[in-house]
Amino acid sequence: MSFLTIVQIILFIGLVGASFFVAFRKFKEIYDNIMLGKPEHINTTLGFRIKNMLLIALGQKKMFKLTFAALLHMVIYVSFVITQIELIEIFIDGLVGSHRILYHAFENIPFLHTLYVVVINFIEVLSLLTFFVTILFILRRTTFKVERFQKPELKGWPWRDALTILAFELILISFIFLMNGADSALHIKEHGEGYGFILSGFFGSMLTGLPNLSLELLEKLGWWGHLCMVMTFLVYLPYSKHLHIMLAFPNTFFSRPEAKGEIHNMPAIQHEVQSMLDPSFVVPATDGEIKFGAKDVYDLSWKSLLDAYTCTECGRCTAACPANQTGKKLSPRKIMMDTRDRMEDISKGKKEHGPDFADNKSLLGDYITGEELRACTTCNACVEECPVNISPLSIIIELRRNLIMEASDSPTEWNNIFANLENNQAPWQFSPSDRLNWTEELN
Amino acid sequence: MGKNKINQLSLSHHFIINQIKTMQYKVPVMSDLVAEGKTPDVIFWVGCAGSFDQRAQRVTIAFTKILNQLNINFAVLGTEEACTGDPARRAGNEFVFQMLAQQNIATMNTYGVKKIITTCPHCFNTIKNEYPALGGNYEVLHHSTYLQGLINDGKLKVEGGAFKGKRITYHDSCYLGRANEIYEAPRSVIEALDADLIEINKCRTTGLCCGAGGGQMFKEDEPGNKRINVERTEQLIEVYPDVIAVACPFCNTMITDGVKGENKQDDVKVLDIAELVAQANSY
Structure with missing residues (x-):
């Protein structure tokens, strides 16, 4: 083993090890942030969970509500998954200092050799498709200006984040073709024919005029470039909306089973009211301090926090939202983005100022305003649309509960209906004794 | 004068028939x-x-x-x-x-x-x-x-009534549709009327809210550029329906207001499916 190979192995282990370490630390932080939330028991069977995960995350069933976008997304997704197969070889090569170890191992086993060539061809075709789809995705954001990508909450970092990921993809694919192309050229010069990779073989045939040393350097550049992009991706992922590629799985796995129309009960208030109506009822000691909805992320369910980290900011929720469509400030996507931002701000604060860090901010008020919350019609369009079963509505309801019951921040009209409901058992000012007046019109 | 007479006659004739059926x-x-x-x-x-x-x-x-x-x-x-x-x-x-x-x-x-x-x-x-x-x-x-169950069981007959051949579009109520996945029942009632059920683009899971849910019925809209019921009504009247069928009292109010706002109340009736069934039978 040459000195250069040993240096490369050390560099490889160092790069991969450091990337995994940095990424793991951030993933751990995200896990801790999600666990800031309140417990919520998701009452579903394993079968239900796996079915949801397979259909919605793996099968992207809900993506296909928008067929064109779903097909484009499917190309990138399948390509991403399949490309990981080539990464297996890259990892072995990196660890032992070999070159295309699987190709050489399979060279004399006809079936495996064919399989290898077919798989790489498949990867290359998908990669090329992905290259074009990625450009189309960039154009959808920047040139065609698809409406849901033009909303105010996407200005700044989210906009850069989306384009960064797309740029990463273009660079990563370019490195794959540089690596396979230069390698194919070398193979052609040495053996008179390529590996059997149609696309990179074609690129390679154009590079055969270059000296071997240049081709070897280009191949190394492609190999290391690809690896570096994969590692960059890994480290960048937990900071990005792109985290959905991982969290879509647990998020759909833990989908709530209830009918969408059901709003979670608040047992503590149930018991308190019960004790008012029935003095013999003893409030269970387990209730503890009654929380009036959510003021901050700590008061939300862990599932809502997982929802926030799973959100990829596609904005299908916002596009479907009746309030947003009619110019109100509410955007369900912003609710999810604000929740994530709040958690990130908290963990950033803790890192800088220690675990007891507290700013005088809260999700309700400093991130999400009453005006946004009050615009919601609870129509469930956002919940219905989300391709990964996120519920912005759960957060909206919890924040509204705090707004009304804790902050007493309620529009006058709502105060009037609350009073009517208490006094007349109807939202309007009619006497309960008039409830049957309609029968006078019957005959 | 003669024309009026005929109208009066047919009116009283109609009245007598109704009297017979009235219970x-x-x-x-x-x-x-x-x-x-x-x-x-x-x-x-x-x-x-x-x-x-x-x-x-x-x-x-x-x-x-x-x-x-x-x-x-x-x-x-x-x-x-x-x-x-x-x-x-x-x-x-x-x-x-x-x-x-x-x-x-x-x-x-x-x-x-x-x-x-x-x-x-x-x-x-x-x-x-x-x-x-x-x-x-x-x-x-x-x-x-x-x-729907009564019609399917043959207990309730609605076909061939006043709505035969009428263009009826159905506005999905959020709390029936998305919330409880009841999309077909109201539609099957409309179809049983022998009516022409016209679907608009935004229906079933993608149906737009009428704007009343979540307590909105009882307060002014938050600042925006349009009322939700106006947006929804525009979507509904785009298919030139004779009737917009609803299955929710709040949708009914919101869409009725929307239709009035568009000055279309003479062309488009907003009716609940119970009203469709009752009117089809002249109850």
């Missing part, structure tokens, strides 16, 4: 039935809108007539019925919700209520999905599902 409609009240030692098969949950809102009262009356015509053994809770608490819970006032819900559950459990039919998707959703956690377990049907 004395009754609304049995639960407490009265109990006092008489009787038990109804179902409770007709009227809801606040159905009780007090003038437009929704007509739906209540239409549905009551259907129940009467079919000799359904039903009762209403009458003055013992309270709001289900839906607007309070959705606005965020859990205390008011709990007070109303527990009161209703106590009333119904005392009477041993088993089955409830309601013409309001909000009441339907709350009683069906939220009351069980508070000890209220009932079989709850929205009237669209109930009417």
Whole structure:
């Protein structure tokens, strides 16, 4: 083993090890942030969970509500998954200092050799498709200006984040073709024919005029470039909306089973009211301090926090939202983005100022305003649309509960209906004794 | 003069036919039935809108007539019925919700209520999905599902009536559709009328809210550039319907207002599916 190979192995282990370490630390932080939330028991069977995960995350069933976008997304997704197969070889090569170890191992086993060539061809075709789809995705954001990508909450970092990921993809694919192309050229010069990779073989045939040393350097550049992009991706992922590629799985796995129309009960208030109506009822000691909805992320369910980290900011929720469509400030996507931002701000604060860090901010008020919350019609369009079963509505309801019951921040009209409901058992000012007046019109 | 005479004649003729078909409609009240030692098969949950809102009262009356015509053994809770608490819970006032819900559950459990039919998707959703956690377990049907069942069983005939061949589009109520996945029942009732059911682009899972849910019915809109009911009405009248069918008293109000706003009230009727069925039968 040459000195250069040993240096490369050390560099490889160092790069991969450091990337995994940095990424793991951030993933751990995200896990801790999600666990800031309140417990919520998701009452579903394993079968239900796996079915949801397979259909919605793996099968992207809900993506296909928008067929064109779903097909484009499917190309990138399948390509991403399949490309990981080539990464297996890259990892072995990196660890032992070999070159295309699987190709050489399979060279004399006809079936495996064919399989290898077919798989790489498949990867290359998908990669090329992905290259074009990625450009189309960039154009959808920047040139065609698809409406849901033009909303105010996407200005700044989210906009850069989306384009960064797309740029990463273009660079990563370019490195794959540089690596396979230069390698194919070398193979052609040495053996008179390529590996059997149609696309990179074609690129390679154009590079055969270059000296071997240049081709070897280009191949190394492609190999290391690809690896570096994969590692960059890994480290960048937990900071990005792109985290959905991982969290879509647990998020759909833990989908709530209830009918969408059901709003979670608040047992503590149930018991308190019960004790008012029935003095013999003893409030269970387990209730503890009654929380009036959510003021901050700590008061939300862990599932809502997982929802926030799973959100990829596609904005299908916002596009479907009746309030947003009619110019109100509410955007369900912003609710999810604000929740994530709040958690990130908290963990950033803790890192800088220690675990007891507290700013005088809260999700309700400093991130999400009453005006946004009050615009919601609870129509469930956002919940219905989300391709990964996120519920912005759960957060909206919890924040509204705090707004009304804790902050007493309620529009006058709502105060009037609350009073009517208490006094007349109807939202309007009619006497309960008039409830049957309609029968006078019957005959 | 001659023309007027004919009109008068046909009017009185019409009147006589209606007289023949008219029956004395009754609304049995639960407490009265109990006092008489009787038990109804179902409770007709009227809801606040159905009780007090003038437009929704007509739906209540239409549905009551259907129940009467079919000799359904039903009762209403009458003055013992309270709001289900839906607007309070959705606005965020859990205390008011709990007070109303527990009161209703106590009333119904005392009477041993088993089955409830309601013409309001909000009441339907709350009683069906939220009351069980508070000890209220009932079989709850929205009237669209109930009417569909009656039609399927051959108990209710609606075909060939006043709506034969009419262009009817259906506006999905959020609390029936997305919230409870009831999309087909109201449609099958409309189709049974021999009407021409026209679907608009944004229907079923993608149906736009009328703008009333989540307590919005009872307050001014937040600042924006359009009212939701106007947006929705525009989508609905785009297909030139004779009738916009609804299955929710709040949708009814919102879309009716929207149609008036567009000055289309002479061309487009907004009717609940119970009204469609009752009118098809000249009840």
